[in-house]
Amino acid sequence: MNILVCMKQVPDPQASSSGTTVDSEAKKVIMPQGTPPVLNPYDENALEAALKIKDAQGAKVTVISAGKNMAKTVLRKSIAVGADDLILLEDAAFENMNSYETAHVLVAAIKEIGEYDLILCGRQAADTDAGQVGSGIASILNLPCVTAACKLDISDGKAMVQRVVSDGFEDVEAPLPAVITASSEIGEMRYPGVKEIMAAQKVRITSRKASDLGVDVSQLKKPNLVSLDSPPGRTTDCQMVEAETPEEAGADLAVKVRESQIL
Amino acid sequence: MALEDLRATVTRCSRCSYCKWIPFAHVKSWRFAKGCPSIEYNKFQSYSASGRLCASLSLLEERSSYFDEGLVDIVFKCMLDGCCDVACKINRYDFEPVEVMRQMRFKMIDNGCYPPQDMPLIDHLKKEDNMMMAAKADRANWAEGLGVKDLTEEKAEVVFHVGCRFSFDEELWRVPRTVVDLLNKAGVDFGILGKDENCCGGRVCDMGYRGEFIKYAENNIDAWKNAGVKTVVTGCSDCYHAFKRLYPEEMEFNFEVVHITEYIERLINEGKLKFTKEVPMTITYHDPCHLGRRGEAHVPWKGEQKKVRGHVLVWEPRRPRYNGAQGVYETPRNVLKSIPGVKLVEMERNREYAWCCGAGAGVRERYPDFSEWTAGERIEEAKASGAEAIVSACPHCERNFMDAVAEKNESLKVFDILDLVREAI
Secondary structure, three states: EEEEEEEEEOOOOOOOOOOOOEEEEOOOEOOOOOOOOOOHHHHHHHHHHHHHHHHOOOOEEEEEEEEEOOOHHOHHHHHHHOOOEEEEEEEEEHHOHHHHHHHHHHHHHHHHHHOOEEEEEEEEOOOOOOOOOOHHHHHHOOEEEEEEEEEEEEEOEEEEEEEEEEEEEEEEEOOOOOOEEOOHHOOOOOOOOHHHHHHOOOOOOOEEEEHHHOOOOHHHOOOOOOOOOOOOOOOOOOOOOOOOOOOHHHHHHHHHHOOOOOO | OHHHHHHHHHOOOOOOOOEEEEOOHHHHOOOOOEEHHHHHHHHHHHHHHHHHHHHHHHHHHOOOOOOOHHHHHHHHHHOOHHHHHHHHHHOOOOOHHHHHHHHHHHHHHHHOOOOOOOHHHHHHHHOOOOOOOOOOOHHHHHOOOOEEEEOOOOOOOOEOOOOHHHHHHHHHHHHHHHHHHHHHOOOOEEEEHHOOOOOHHHHHHHHOOOOHHHHEEEEEEEHHOOOOOEEEEEEOHHHHHHHHHHOOOOOOOOOEEEEEHHHHHHHHHOOOOOOOOOEEEEEEEEEOOOOOOOOOOEEEOOOOEEEEEEOEEEEEOOOOOOOOOOOHHHHHHHHHHOOOEEEEEEOOHHHHOOOOEEEEEEHHOOOOHHHHHHHHHHHHHHHHOOOOOEEEEEEHHHHHHHHHHHHHHOEEEEEHHHHHHHOOO
């Protein structure tokens, strides 16, 4: 069984929010200096789902990632946890791609690989939160797509998927090959030891450029980012409720909350 | 100050190689004349401050890339101990080699180019708020049974920030326990943050992860504000450097920061602490880099660089100069000298030109062989001084020396100043 996992390198979503700024002119988010990029956490969940299938029934897990100046140390973490192959689609043209472009570039690589039974992605990226790439790939390849998976079982050429929906869970069956996007509930990615991390640095990885894939990103029709602004500033007014007993404090607090029309 | 703003340092280095040695006026023997462990161990120009300035110029001029093979090793295989900085500034008044190296690290980290062995350490830090790969819940185990005030529930004017190494290294627990005992005896109203204490972030900042450092600095300042703290006491030189220099550099900081040796000297001078027992021992004192040359207090400054006479670069107004002279050197020595029976002898390299212990800026975790070699060199120097024990004021130095002594099967003893203070009371 061949499983392809699409992974994205993103700015650390756990970075200090006070140190993170928005450059509206350049339409860019500026991270605090000295903050390394990380693997998109939902993509890590997708990789964990693939590795569980590999553990249970054997599979070849190939990770694909696209971008410019990619942090190989970070991406090789996928090999350290158990992926068999890492394909980097690296080109100056792949900088700041939107979901539509990314899906096309990934599809070009997927077509080149040719053999696949399952394509896994994260449900959305931690930087853009767009959640479009997985369904984009499925749409271009004309494959079934199940999003926000929290459980995944593969048997008899079918994927049994449990999805997270707003009021509970939904069980879906999809024929393979299919595209499935993983939610965090599917499981946190296993942690590699230092030995595995160091060994992963020596594994040969495959690099492909735009010209190798025959993709011209500039020719793709795409939505444009019109503007990017910082969220409006918040002011906090903290008033302490003083009372003799916790009960009185609770009652006073309830009155204050009602008076200020918060509730 | 961004790397681009340090172009003057980077371009004007004359490759004099002063950065590789201790200041020539202080050289007493060829054996202990070197100042930079990195160049001495790696024996290749790129591993000196001068070589790193060359590498950063190449990056600034885009002749090389942050992704180039080998650059990670050059940039990160260094303790940022700052001896190069001290020596360099004797010749070049306003050069900032350590700042250039810090900025290079930040840039490398931004690009995801860092030693892969950092990954478990940084991921663990994010989850458990410590640099020791230990569980956060165990952070206050050292204080069990001491009945120290918990500042998450009570208030006090003094917080004793224990630090990661002292909190989790059981062999060193005797030191923070002694601090508690001393502060109690002196009647100081103090407390600890217990299992909610966070890493200071200083070491992780030196490693290049400034983003993580900012988070911890903000958290610690908030916790101290909530507890009504005015003074921060620490026994760790890494934490001291973080609080004294890095925090005020990055954000508003209104706390008094005191290293435990300074606090003890204060108690001795006020007559609150008296030594009654003799500790007959010949010892030598190892200056921790982050308490000594890198422990100088931050001085607020805002200005710009100007050219005078067409080519001479000056800063207007005059910029504060960090050359190691204002570090904490005499205080620990004064404490040691006041202990009856202690005979203090100096190593050849001391104070602002002391040789590093080898543990700083993540080298112990990233390059253990290099770290151990560096500690071993200091052990040799301590032995040559005729001392029977090496005493320091930093848990990281002590742990590195303890490991090196054990590895080399040496008889030299390793102590914290607090060990001798405890014996003398």
